Amino acid sequence: MTPATHRGTHAVPVWARRRLRRALGTVAVYLILGIGSTLFLLPLYWQLSTSLKTATDAQRFPPVWFPWPLQWGNYPELLGRFPFLLYVRNSVTISSLVIIGTLLSSSLAAYGFARLRMPGRDVIFVVLLSTLMLPSAVLIIPQFILFQNLRWVNTYRPLIVPAFFGSPFNIFLLRQFFLTIPPDLEDAARIDGAGYLRTYAQIVLPMAKAALLAVAIYSFLGSWNDFFGPLIYLSDKDKYTVAVALRYLQGSVRTRPENHLLMAAATLSILPCVAIFLFAQRHFIQGTVVTGVKG
Amino acid sequence: MHATRPPTGGIVRSAKPLRLTLQRREAIACALFIGPAVLGFLVFSLFPLVTSAAVSLTNYRLAGWPDFVGLDNYRSLLQDPLFWQSVRVTAIYALAVVPLWLVNSLALAIVMNRNLPGMHVFRTVYYLPAMLSGVAVSMLWIWLLNYRYGMINTFLRLLSIQGPNWLGDKRWALGSIILMSQWSVGWYLPIWLGALQGIPTELYEAAAIDGGGWWAKLRSITLPMLSPVIFYNLVMNIIWATQLFTEVFMLTQGGPQFATLSYILYLYNNAFAYQKMGLASAMSWLLFLAVLVMTLAVFRSSPMWVYYEAERRRS
Numbered sequence: 001m002t003p004a005t006h007r008g009t010h011a012v013p014v015w016a017r018r019r020l021r022r023a024l025g026t027v028a029v030y031l032i033l034g035i036g037s038t039l040f041l042l043p044l045y046w047q048l049s050t051s052l053k054t055a056t057d058a059q060r061f062p063p064v065w066f067p068w069p070l071q072w073g074n075y076p077e078l079l080g081r082f083p084f085l086l087y088v089r090n091s092v093t094i095s096s097l098v099i100i101g102t103l104l105s106s107s108l109a110a111y112g113f114a115r116l117r118m119p120g121r122d123v124i125f126v127v128l129l130s131t132l133m134l135p136s137a138v139l140i141i142p143q144f145i146l147f148q149n150l151r152w153v154n155t156y157r158p159l160i161v162p163a164f165f166g167s168p169f170n171i172f173l174l175r176q177f178f179l180t181i182p183p184d185l186e187d188a189a190r191i192d193g194a195g196y197l198r199t200y201a202q203i204v205l206p207m208a209k210a211a212l213l214a215v216a217i218y219s220f221l222g223s224w225n226d227f228f229g230p231l232i233y234l235s236d237k238d239k240y241t242v243a244v245a246l247r248y249l250q251g252s253v254r255t256r257p258e259n260h261l262l263m264a265a266a267t268l269s270i271l272p273c274v275a276i277f278l279f280a281q282r283h284f285i286q287g288t289v290v291t292g293v294k295g
Numbered sequence: 296m297h298a299t300r301p302p303t304g305g306i307v308r309s310a311k312p313l314r315l316t317l318q319r320r321e322a323i324a325c326a327l328f329i330g331p332a333v334l335g336f337l338v339f340s341l342f343p344l345v346t347s348a349a350v351s352l353t354n355y356r357l358a359g360w361p362d363f364v365g366l367d368n369y370r371s372l373l374q375d376p377l378f379w380q381s382v383r384v385t386a387i388y389a390l391a392v393v394p395l396w397l398v399n400s401l402a403l404a405i406v407m408n409r410n411l412p413g414m415h416v417f418r419t420v421y422y423l424p425a426m427l428s429g430v431a432v433s434m435l436w437i438w439l440l441n442y443r444y445g446m447i448n449t450f451l452r453l454l455s456i457q458g459p460n461w462l463g464d465k466r467w468a469l470g471s472i473i474l475m476s477q478w479s480v481g482w483y484l485p486i487w488l489g490a491l492q493g494i495p496t497e498l499y500e501a502a503a504i505d506g507g508g509w510w511a512k513l514r515s516i517t518l519p520m521l522s523p524v525i526f527y528n529l530v531m532n533i534i535w536a537t538q539l540f541t542e543v544f545m546l547t548q549g550g551p552q553f554a555t556l557s558y559i560l561y562l563y564n565n566a567f568a569y570q571k572m573g574l575a576s577a578m579s580w581l582l583f584l585a586v587l588v589m590t591l592a593v594f595r596s597s598p599m600w601v602y603y604e605a606e607r608r609r610s
Contacts, residue, residue, distance in 0.1 A: 030413075032406055037420040043478065046423075046446045047435045059444050060454075105331045112328030123536020124333060131340050133530070133590060137538050137559045139582045141566050142577045145350060148357060171464030196324040227427035227541050232567060243430045247545060250434055259438055261441050266431040277426050281419060 051075075051264035058260040074264045084265065086238060087245040091224055094159050094241060098223040099216050101163035106209070106215060109166045110174030110202045115183065123173075128168045136228075145230060158233045159226070163219065170215045177211035178204060217280055221273060242269045290292055345584075351576035361573065366576035378578075380553050381561035384469060388557065389536035391473045396532050397525065400480045404487030405517065418488070421481035433545035436475045437462070440546075452490060463548055465554035472542050473557055483528055490524040491517070519602040525603045530593050535584055 051074055053067040073084060094226050112118075113125050147158040181204065189199045205212070230241040240248065249265055299476030315323070351368055353361035372378045403421060407414055423430070439446045440461040461471040498516045507515070518525070540559040542547055549564075551554035558578070566575035 026409075028398060029406055029409060033417045036403070037417055038351075039426060040420055040478070042480075043435055043439055043445065046439060050438065061444060061449065062448070063444065063449050105335070109329045109332035112325045114449055116325035116328060118319075118322040118325035121325060121329070124329065128332060128336055130335065133534065133586075134340065134344075135582065135586050137540070137562065138579045138586075139340060140548075141342055141579050142347035142350065142564070142570060143339065143354070144566070145346070145357075145576075146343050162335060162339045164331065165339060166332030168332075168336075171332060177321045196321075196328070200328075221426060221557060225430075227428070227430050235334065243428055246428075246430045246434060249436070250545065256316060259441075259444075262434055263438065269431045270427045273426050274423065275429065278419070281422070286540050 005241070007161065022239055024290040040169050047263050048267055050260055051267045052259050053256065058263075062147055071260070075268070078261050078268075079263045081261075082245070082249060082265075084242075084245065084268065087240050087242045088268075090156075090239060091241040091243075094156055095223040097156075097160045098163040099219050101160065101165075102167055102219040103212060103216060105164050106170035107174050107205065107212065108200070109171045110178055111204060113171065114175045114178035115186070115204075116196065128166075129172060131168050132172070140228065140232070147233070153233055154235045154239065155233075156239070159223070159229050163223075165217075170218065173215060174211055177208055181207055198281065213280060217276060220276065315603070321482050341508065344443055347576040347579055351572045353579050355572040355576075357571045357572055364573065368574045369581070372574065372577055372581070377553060377556065377561060381556045381558045382500055382557055383553070385537055385539060386557040387469060388473060388539055389533060392476050392536050393532045396483065397476055397528060398478060398484040401487055401521075401525075403480070404484055404491060405513070407484070408488060410492040418484060422484055423481070425479040429541035430545060432475075432478070433542055434479075435473075436542075437546055440471050440475075449467035459562060463551060466553045468547050468551060468554045472539070472546065475546075487521075494520045522601045523603060526593070527582055530590055533589055533593070536542070537582065537586060559591060 002053055049065070049067055052070040052072065053074075054071055055065060057064045072150055109213075113121065118259045143158070144153075150157075152158050184205075186203050186218075187197050189203050194202070225243060227243045227247070231247070234240055234244060237248070246265055246269055249262060340399045351360070352363060352365060354364050354367075355361035387522045407417055407421075440448075442448060442458070442463065445458075445461075447461070451458035461467050494517065499512055500521070502512050502516060538559060539557040540563065543555045543557045543560050544563070547555045549560050562575050562578045562582075565571045565578065
């Protein structure tokens with residue numbers, strides 16, 4: 001009570017003080033976020049600008065903040081010296097198969113868990129979900145031994161085949177989404193004589209496009225950015241993915257002053273992620289919200 | 296066979312239709328739909344996990360038939376100073392990084408949770424680094440942390456401070472990794488923002504009428520209402536922090552003088568540099584147990600600080 005009466009007797013009217021405070025608050029918010037995002041973007045600017053410098057300009061103090069002329073030739077030079085496009089092709093092959101496998105298997109399982117009744121179904125679901133808590137590193141060694149005995153090492157199979165057997169995270173995400181779809185349409189289709197598979201493929205999937213896109217993006221990022229898998233499973237250089245090739249570049253040119261080429265390689269490698277992120281960020285920010293809140 | 300036939304003779308239950316009941320058909324369809332995922336769980340998670348327990352009791356080296364060695368792998372790990380160093384490094388990293396991640400990302404989300412123009416641009420900027428590959432990010436940070444020409448020491452020099460040899464000095468190496476990990480702090484932003492938007496505005500209006508300032512609102516409304524999400528993020532962050540590998544593998548290879556030898560890096564070295572699969576399996580199992588214990592501890596502590604609105608209403 002006291003502050004209110006105090007405010008009332010003050011010379012400046014209450015509404016003006018309140019408006020001023022809100023304006024100051026807004027300025028502070030923009031200031032904090034602006035400084036923060038400058039700090040967050042600077043590393044990326046440093047990467048891009050280094051990739052467009054000459055070798056000597058890259059190693060200079062004080063640094064060259066705005067390289068001129070831009071050395072676009074660094075990129076052809078990189079592609080000429082290393083078969084980078086081959087690595088891109090390998091990564092694209094793996095990633096696209098992983099996306100297909102994940103979409104198929106996870107949406108099938110999610111539909112089963114969301115709609116079809118079976119005794120023990122929910123127990124199975126909880127068990128599957130509990131593997132989310134299992135650190136992936138725990139499984140690395142035993143999985144490697146398994147794949148080694150299957151003679152799958154130095155092939156893409158260990159990186160692709162598991163995707164065709166569902167991933168708990170995506171099953172969970174899709175199941176939550178399927179549960180939000182009203183079942184009336186499916187019931188109508190069933191009454192008209194459509195089987196379970198047809199109902200799923202022709203009624204449910206078209207309605208779940210947004211969620212499926214989110215899953216596709218997640219599995220692309222997961223597969224494209226995966227390092228540990230390709231590192232332990234691929235030994236032939238011409239089978240390398242982009243991530244492992246980057247590490248190989250980092251190791252092979254370390255002793256020479258070629259940071260501008262390394263940064264060009266790093267820039268090329270993150271380009272698809274940045275492009276997809278900017279293209280579809282709304283969808284997968286949505287996706288994370290679904291899982292984050294319900295988890 | 297004949298003896299078990301019912302006394303009525305010929306028409307044994309043939310009245311029952313061959314067609315399956317609807318219920319049973321649905322159950323079969325369900326099994327087929329979830330079948331691949333269950334099979335994947337059995338083959339790629341459960342089976343490896345169980346067999347690795349067996350492997351951890353052998354001296355398996357990827358070639359030849361393994362010998363049973365009992366608990367020798369576990370015993371030699373507990374006596375191995377490098378094993379304890381890797382535990383120490385991972386523990387320090389987790390203790391630094393988990394609170395930093397939680398506090399920074401939540402603070403960022405609270406500042407950002409406003410209906411002001413341009414907020415989605417900020418969201419994009421902070422979220423972007425979390426989307427990028429660990430290897431590319433590591434390459435960039437090797438360059439940023441470069442002693443002579445790196446961006447960070449350049450800035451420090453503008454303030455007339457001679458920056459440390461980040462990755463080459465054992466006192467700074469782990470700190471560099473921790474600093475770098477904060478760049479991906481945006482990973483949890485969408486989760487926080489989603490949760491913040493789920494808090495009913497009436498609560499804040501009521502607090503404003505009662506004369507509560509921002510601190511009171513944060514302490515008595517925002518944090519309790521967010522506590523289930525804080526709980527989820529805490530568990531996930533702890534698990535994530537124990538997985539530290541790519542950054543130390545790329546930036547320091549565990550050096551200098553093992554100052555950044557993370558648990559997973561040591562596991563990797565044992566498995567793939569020395570082919571000690573038995574020992575590495577033992578390390579996997581110890582990590583599994585440690586994560587299990589930590590997760591259970593967080594779960595057990597949760598009634599003390601996690602507030603579930605729905606439960607409260609029921610009681």
